[in-house]
Amino acid sequence: MxxxxxxxxxxxxxxxxxxxxxxxxxxxxxGAGAQNDCKGLVYLTFDTGHMGVAPLVAEVLRRQQVRVTFFAADERTQDGGSSLDAQWAPWWRARAAEGHEFASHTLHHVYWRADDGAGFLVRPSAGPQADKTFFMSADQYCAQIDGAASRLRAVTGKEPLPLFRAPGGKTSPRLLQVARDCGYAHVGWTPAGFLGDELPSARYSNRMLLAQALRNIGDGDILLAHLGIWSRRDPWAPAVLEPLIKGLKAHGLCFRTLREHPDYGPRVR
Structure with missing residues (x-):
């Protein structure tokens, strides 16, 4: 004994x-606490917006220990400034310290409208030419992608990923080639990953959007949400965000950034 x-x-x-x-x-x-239990991987991404819900989104991500990829433009905010200005720099630096990733959403949130000769017809929703439709050369469009990446570099202290997301996901084959020539790959979202936070809440309630997402999202999906949508009366975030994350975890899905995506990760390693 x-x-x-x-x-x-x-x-x-x-x-x-x-x-x-x-x-x-x-x-x-x-998302890796049960590394061997992952039944699939999902990639949560956020585009900028009016930033009104940004602090609450950050709280949820921190509480759930989920890292995401932010696509940023210098958009008008509820506080009267813009999303990549000095006032928001501490918020961005804190997200970098938490291990999130960042990529361009074009500096002035420039919507592509059509190819036009050697360039494009565009309509920015921010910046000095907001809500105007005009011609933009290929070099000027590249400068828009670079401009957001440069601002992100300054406010986060971290190198952005060589990726971008066109506002509204609106592109053409020629625009995508121009971006590739500038060193950027485009990232949209998968059909199931459209979380619907841009839709009118009168027709698409938070409860409906949550149920739809939990029903449809699966392995490999890239999810799209925003840091504030002006037109939605019943904000999607953070009300849907935490139950969505918990529900997807319960389904065995683990969260990763686009740095870890099989298609985009090799570009940044």
Missing amino acids: PSASRVAGALRLRSIVVAIKIAAVCALPS
């Missing part, structure tokens, strides 16, 4: 091993 001292020693060793295992799990990247 083992002595009391040997039993006590064994118990202490077992406690140390358990503590080490718990610490290792807690140190894993977001």
